[in-house]
Amino acid sequence: GAGVSQSPSNKVTEKGKDVELRCDPISGHTALYWYRQSLGQGLEFLIYFQGNSAPDKSGLPSDRFSAERTGGSVSTLTIQRTQQEDSAVYLCASSSNPMFAQPQHFGDGTRLSIL
Amino acid sequence: GENVEQHPSTLSVQEGDSAVIKCTYSDSASNYFPWYKQELGKGPQLIIDIRSNVGEKKDQRIAVTLNKTAKHFSLHITETQPEDSAVYFCAASTNDKLIFGTGTRLQVFP
Numbered sequence: 001g002a003g004v005s006q007s008p009s010n011k012v013t014e015k016g017k018d019v020e021l022r023c024d025p026i027s028g029h030t031a032l033y034w035y036r037q038s039l040g041q042g043l044e045f046l047i048y049f050q051g052n053s054a055p056d057k058s059g060l061p062s063d064r065f066s067a068e069r070t071g072g073s074v075s076t077l078t079i080q081r082t083q084q085e086d087s088a089v090y091l092c093a094s095s096s097n098p099m100f101a102q103p104q105h106f107g108d109g110t111r112l113s114i115l
Numbered sequence: 116g117e118n119v120e121q122h123p124s125t126l127s128v129q130e131g132d133s134a135v136i137k138c139t140y141s142d143s144a145s146n147y148f149p150w151y152k153q154e155l156g157k158g159p160q161l162i163i164d165i166r167s168n169v170g171e172k173k174d175q176r177i178a179v180t181l182n183k184t185a186k187h188f189s190l191h192i193t194e195t196q197p198e199d200s201a202v203y204f205c206a207a208s209t210n211d212k213l214i215f216g217t218g219t220r221l222q223v224f225p
Binding site: 004033040041042043045091093101102103104105106107108109 | 121146147149151156157158159160161164166204206208209212213214215216217218
């Protein structure tokens with residue numbers, strides 16, 4: 001079956017612009033996660049959605065970052081007034097179980113470059 | 116909060132040799148330890164995982180060991196092949212957050 005799908009695969013934009021990144025989780029997966037991966041670094045947790053519960057936003061680095069998940073499926077991560085330090089690969093993952101202690105399946109990410 | 120350290124950062128081996136990557140974690144409540152393989156331009160792929168009630172798990176050429184007392188776990192790859200070349204990440208979870216190590220770049224030379 002289809003895995004986690006992210007779009008766009010690459011995004012180049014100017015500093016100060018807003019960007020939207022999209023994630024389509026695996027069908028039936030109730031949990032959805034966003035991570036940020038800077039060059040040569042590990043994965044930094046950003047936000048977690050589980051069903052209709054309030055999302056865990058504890059990893060968002062600033063109020064310029066926000067995310068939503070419509071209908072319990074597709075999610076959009078929005079970065080407003082982008083800065084050069086926002087350049088990174090943004091990864092989305094989904095899981096069939098709401099607990100973190102279950103396998104997470106990743107998409108191939110969106111590579112974001114801020115000029 | 117949880118902290119996961121991973122060593123080495125880079126590892127080069129000859130094809131057919133074994134490779135070992137080690138991770139330590141700080142939160143004794145961690146109960147789930149997955150390992151991911153990430154190839155260039157791709158997302159991380161789960162290759163093996165282990166839970167805190169198990170000391171060792173094996174899947175063909177890949178094995179993971181867990182020492183809860185010492186709070187460390189290791190990935191072992193035997194009979195390495197060039198296609199094993201990638202970045203490997205360990206992670207630890209306490210049912211709250213999945214915290215990743217900083218990754219090991221493995222190069223297998225033919």
